[in-house]
Amino acid sequence: MIAVEKVSIRLGGASVVDGVSLEVADGGWTMLIGPNGAGKTSLLRAVAGLAAHTGSIELDGREVAGLAARERGRMVAVVPQAPLLPAQMTVSEYVLLGRTPHLGYLGRAGARDRQAVDDAIGRLALRCLGARRLDELSGGERQRAVLARAIAQGAPVLVLDEPTTALDVGRQQEVLELVSELRAERGLTVLAATHDLTLAGQYAERLVLLDGGRVAAEGSAAQVLTEELITRHYRARLRVEQVGETPVVLPTRREVVVR
Amino acid sequence: MSRATAIDQRASAVRARRAATAGGGVPWPWGLGGATALAVAVLAGLGLGPAGIAPGAIAGELLSRVPVVRVGQPLSALEATVLWELRAPRVALGALVGAMLASAGGAYQAVFRNPLADPYLLGVAAGAGLGATAAIAYAGGGELLPVAAFAGATVAVTAAYLLGRSVGGRATATLILAGVAVAAFLTAAQSFVLQQNAESVQSVYAWLLGRLSTSGWGDVLTVLPYVAVSLVVIVVHRRVLDVLRVGDEEAASLGVPVARVRFVVVAAATLGTAAAVAVSGLIGFVGIVIPHAVRLLAGSSYRVVMPLAPVLGAAFLVLADVVARTALSPAELPIGVVTAFVGAPFFVVVLRTTRTAGP
Numbered sequence: 001m002i003a004v005e006k007v008s009i010r011l012g013g014a015s016v017v018d019g020v021s022l023e024v025a026d027g028g029w030t031m032l033i034g035p036n037g038a039g040k041t042s043l044l045r046a047v048a049g050l051a052a053h054t055g056s057i058e059l060d061g062r063e064v065a066g067l068a069a070r071e072r073g074r075m076v077a078v079v080p081q082a083p084l085l086p087a088q089m090t091v092s093e094y095v096l097l098g099r100t101p102h103l104g105y106l107g108r109a110g111a112r113d114r115q116a117v118d119d120a121i122g123r124l125a126l127r128c129l130g131a132r133r134l135d136e137l138s139g140g141e142r143q144r145a146v147l148a149r150a151i152a153q154g155a156p157v158l159v160l161d162e163p164t165t166a167l168d169v170g171r172q173q174e175v176l177e178l179v180s181e182l183r184a185e186r187g188l189t190v191l192a193a194t195h196d197l198t199l200a201g202q203y204a205e206r207l208v209l210l211d212g213g214r215v216a217a218e219g220s221a222a223q224v225l226t227e228e229l230i231t232r233h234y235r236a237r238l239r240v241e242q243v244g245e246t247p248v249v250l251p252t253r254r255e256v257v258v259r
Numbered sequence: 260m261s262r263a264t265a266i267d268q269r270a271s272a273v274r275a276r277r278a279a280t281a282g283g284g285v286p287w288p289w290g291l292g293g294a295t296a297l298a299v300a301v302l303a304g305l306g307l308g309p310a311g312i313a314p315g316a317i318a319g320e321l322l323s324r325v326p327v328v329r330v331g332q333p334l335s336a337l338e339a340t341v342l343w344e345l346r347a348p349r350v351a352l353g354a355l356v357g358a359m360l361a362s363a364g365g366a367y368q369a370v371f372r373n374p375l376a377d378p379y380l381l382g383v384a385a386g387a388g389l390g391a392t393a394a395i396a397y398a399g400g401g402e403l404l405p406v407a408a409f410a411g412a413t414v415a416v417t418a419a420y421l422l423g424r425s426v427g428g429r430a431t432a433t434l435i436l437a438g439v440a441v442a443a444f445l446t447a448a449q450s451f452v453l454q455q456n457a458e459s460v461q462s463v464y465a466w467l468l469g470r471l472s473t474s475g476w477g478d479v480l481t482v483l484p485y486v487a488v489s490l491v492v493i494v495v496h497r498r499v500l501d502v503l504r505v506g507d508e509e510a511a512s513l514g515v516p517v518a519r520v521r522f523v524v525v526a527a528a529t530l531g532t533a534a535a536v537a538v539s540g541l542i543g544f545v546g547i548v549i550p551h552a553v554r555l556l557a558g559s560s561y562r563v564v565m566p567l568a569p570v571l572g573a574a575f576l577v578l579a580d581v582v583a584r585t586a587l588s589p590a591e592l593p594i595g596v597v598t599a600f601v602g603a604p605f606f607v608v609v610l611r612t613t614r615t616a617g618p
Contacts, residue, residue: 048512073514084506088559093501100502101514108498153513 001026002047002157002191007055009042009213016042017053018213024191024206029183031200032193033224034210035234040193041081041161043210047191048078048159059157073101077150081161087135091145094134095120098152120152124178140171147175151182158182160192164199172196176203197249201225209233221247285567289557293570297354300574303581304350309588310341317342348476352538353580354573355479356471357545359486359535361572363528364546365553365564366493369500370521371431378532378546381438381525385445386415387536392449392463396456404466405481405537412533415441420525431507431521468593469542471580478538489531490569496524497565504561544598545572548606555609575602 002024009017017039024030032040045051049064049072057064059075067075077098085094098120099113109117121127124144129137137145143163150158160179164172180203183190194200200207201221209217209224211233217224225247227240238251285293306312312334319332320342334342363378371380379385390411394404419441423434453463499520502510507517532546549572553564576594579601583592 045508050508050511069511069516070514073512076512078509078512080509080512084504084509086504086559088554089501089504093560097502097505097513100510103498 031204038210039213076157077153077155098149296574300577357572357576358569360545361549365550382415385442386411409537469540469595485534492527500561
């Protein structure tokens, strides 16, 4: 379980997250949404133990700031917004990096680590790409490689920062379906940030709308994805249509009169 | 359980083994190639010179010295003196310095994620240069020179490290800029000392270009412990250095104590380099070219670069010294001139025949 209690983060003197509290139950999936600069990435970094903060963040009842680096790496895996992919590294070498927190400072990969890497590579359909270099992959393949690294890490908590940005609509669905399946199979607890509101509503159980570093709204997709809330906080023109059970957010164009 | 499941499980185990061997270490042809290159370089270093000694004769002498066996044919007293007192210490020193510079270069490139990093990045060269210049100008060089060069190098890097940390915390760019500032300051101080003591220009210049010529076994024994410890520390960090390739924050999220790793590796590389520079002067090019050549030829993983670079660095510097001794015999070329003169075209060839480089 992730329990965030009154967390504030300052960056370069400015407050970017201001007293945020939220909870993600074991095996739950919560999406952070909100305009650029709302504090989504900072909050995710803090949850992963990578940003200094005040307030309390607990993973399975343990304060994240008090965890040693390796212990933290075994509890939470991160898929960053713009991962740095060493051009010449092969996919299987890269996925093996996910085992780092299990290896010890100067340790070597053992049979269990190799099995975890093989499982992750197979699970994300990267088997035929294992020996390929990272700079030879397409955008969708790269994102799968990063996800495979996070899965190989074997942590119960998965933090994803805009995992679908820069992917086409098919690859976006593919990545989110994968996260969904992995969550069901392995009981992962997922906290993610995204700009795609419709997809957020389709996949996550709970949405948290951040604006100006504070929680502006939270709840189910139906509760958060309302025309009133989204228009106000994103300063955008849009309609929200109900398709089946999920709200679909449709940006609308301003009418321009051409003479 | 069906047969298909059993086959599937077996296939999975095979794949797991294959995944483990992918990038697991130095590919054996390159390990063998590195060892051969070093052996050839050592034989050339021992055998070539004004009084040539054939490889067979060297082998005979070596075998005759093996306790109990003593099957070989010993050399004449004169040849044995040339071999053991003149050439062997020089070859040993060249190998140690070459291994150290190549390893330290690779280490600096790894922790700073900067392909242009070399062992002199944080001010080792400027600090050692000031120390050596002061020792030559005020004390006539001699015994004091290596001590002053070593002290100057370590003080310079310590100053750069403290300065970088006090200004910008952990950012690598800040540390590199601090190194630039410290180096500029110390180089200015060195120029001042030199300008005030114009008569020592010749000796200082000779030291700056690097040399293995005045070495005896004493120099070898002086640098050996530093180089040995430094090489071991860097090699055992090879896997962690691979993790650093994904950036500081991602490495931290994978459980790597990034600041500590950087400190330990920089400290080891700096101490080893300072010791090497103290006895051999500033030999350029080895630290930047050898690690890149290894990446281009054998693979970019630090599990390949870190064990292989010191072996090829040692072979390269021993061969460069053979050229320095024999090209204009009896005069000697500065070895720094040879490393650049031979190394630069070699690197161009490697670049042209392989793929793009990167740390």
